[in-house]
Amino acid sequence: MIDRDRLAHLHERELASFASRNPKSAAAYAAATHLFGKVPMTWMNKKAGGFPLYLAGARGNRVTDIDGHEYIDFALGDTGAMAGHSPQAVVDAIGRRIYEQGGLTTMLPTEDAEWVGAELTRRFGVDRWSFSLTATDANRWAIRLVRALTDRPKILFHSYCYHGSVDESLIVVGPDGEGMSRPGNVGAPVDVTQTSRVAEFNDLEGLERQLAHEDVAAVLIEPALTNIGIVLPDPGYHEAVRELTRKYGTLLIIDETHTFSAGPGGATKAWGLDPDIVVIGKAIGGGIPSGAYGLSAEIADRVLGRTDLDLVDMGGVGGTLAGSPLSVAAMRATLEHVLTDDAFDGMIATATLFTEGMQAILDELELPWAINQLGARAEYRFVKPYPRTGTEAHEAADEGIEDFLHLYLANRGILLTPFHNMALMSPDTSAADVEAHLAVFQSAVRELLNR
CATH class of the missing domain: 3.90.1150.10 (Aspartate Aminotransferase, domain 1)
Incomplete structure (x- = not known):
């Protein structure tokens, strides 16, 4: 036309x-x-x-x-x-932290953090939370944890998904139905097919075919694709994904960074989903760099029960500014007063x-x-x-x-x-x-x- x-x-x-x-x-x-x-x-x-x-x-x-x-x-x-640009509740919380309380970043926890964790549990259902500055980092750290737990090397994604700049996620379904590097991928450390598998959204047959290799630590998905238009799930799709991940001993990570728009608990709550891990970022800080990943109690206990994993120094999980007093104050204000x-x-x-x-x-x-x-x-x-x-x-x-x-x-x-x-x-x-x-x-x- x-x-x-x-x-x-x-x-x-x-x-x-x-x-x-x-x-x-x-x-x-x-x-x-x-x-x-x-x-x-x-x-x-x-x-x-x-x-x-x-x-x-x-x-x-x-x-x-x-x-x-x-x-x-x-x-x-x-x-x-x-949450809108410079929402007043967030500006006020930032102002208190800067001008009254002090301590923008200290490597010390604040009581606000527990409030934010409890609120995220209310909204998304998973039990234990850790903070980052971006959803990309939260995804990276979640990927490290699931690989450690399962001793499997690969992560499965949907073709043309969006999980920030996570190297593993830059994979699409090629003409032969198998994975290939997404066009335009910059400086891939290795061929992406060494780290990842891929299936089309809404293609349960293709998903099961990839999971049947039994080398996938976790399926990391957006509940709906959001960076290539809004591609919605077919009826029953997510229930079938959860069933297939359990069948093949694979964990399920849901990235709600963009699908948070579905409601106060994202698509996870709106659609009654049952992930092992939830990732979220961007919006929860009201404009201040913020991100988080939440683990089910079972997954959290399994990780913390491993004495061979270094979670407090050089284990590749965490960052110096993550969970800072400023970031956490912004998250609390956003969740408590703005994105209600x-x-x-x-x-x-x-x-x-x-x-x-x-x-x-x-x-x-x-x-x-x-x-x-x-x-x-x-x-x-x-x-x-x-x-x-x-x-x-x-x-x-x-x-x-x-x-x-x-x-x-x-x-x-x-x-x-x-x-x-x-x-x-x-x-x-x-x-x-x-x-x-x-x-x-x-x-x-x-x-x-x-x-």
Whole structure:
């Protein structure tokens, strides 16, 4: 349905508008000569406009750039700011730690940590928690623990999953149905098939085929794929995964870093899942670097009962700044006062308005695109029906349309997640914000279709 010449023409128009609107951001980017890739972190180069917008400030679900433009922010730091930007309860907790109590990092525990652990147990069900600064680190440390417990070398993933920059996870299903390195993988220490196995999401036959080798320490999965669109599980899929892991003596790790959007206890609680280990990060710190992994009591006791494992020095589990007083104070404030059970009710209701509004536009314009919702987040894909596997979702990507829509929206004061078409609702996101997005999106698509 898309006239590619028209798409190219409209994209060029939006590029010119973006450059005209943002001279200060353009100048700042041009002057960045001491940064690798010209940005503080290379992912910031994922930009549709030729240069990134430079931040002046952010509060709630609003971002302001250095050219003075305000944006409704549906990206929210790609989940890191799901609580909203600088939520007051978190700012207050950080302020108390900095100005009143002191001790940003000390290698000493605080009483807040036990509160956070108890709250995470209430939400996710697993019994014992340890903290990190990122979910990537939490995943790495969980992987080390399950390998030690099972004496098995491999971890199984879903194709096109997202677990941060964990080396083992950069594996996809190849044309022959077996694992291969994900294209673009940088500096792999070894061939990823030496450390990992892979199956497509929703493919129980493929999963069992890989587990039957009996060399998999754990299956590490997102309950729904989230970085390649939102790929939802088929009915009964997770129950069957749990049954297969037990059949083959394999542990189950669930990474809730993005699927936390499903509810206050993520998909684990919302869908009644039964993992051995849960990993979470980003959002629970309200913008302060934070992550955690939780173990079932059985797994925790097995690990602590091993006298040959060094968990307090050089065992490869932990980091000097992990569980710091600042990080833990931010986690407590976020969980206690911001991302509460009631807040999730409102966020999910707002995401439902977003999804229903988008579906109405797609239906009205007879677009062969689809949208999925996972609690407080929603994402559309340029194919219909919505993909069931990571590979199908990857093949449905259309960078040309995606860049045009991102640029069109940004030029009219709306930000989506730059890596894909994900919109996330914070406690501050309103129905009016959703309506603003729907109006601009509909205008963009009508122009694209010349209607």
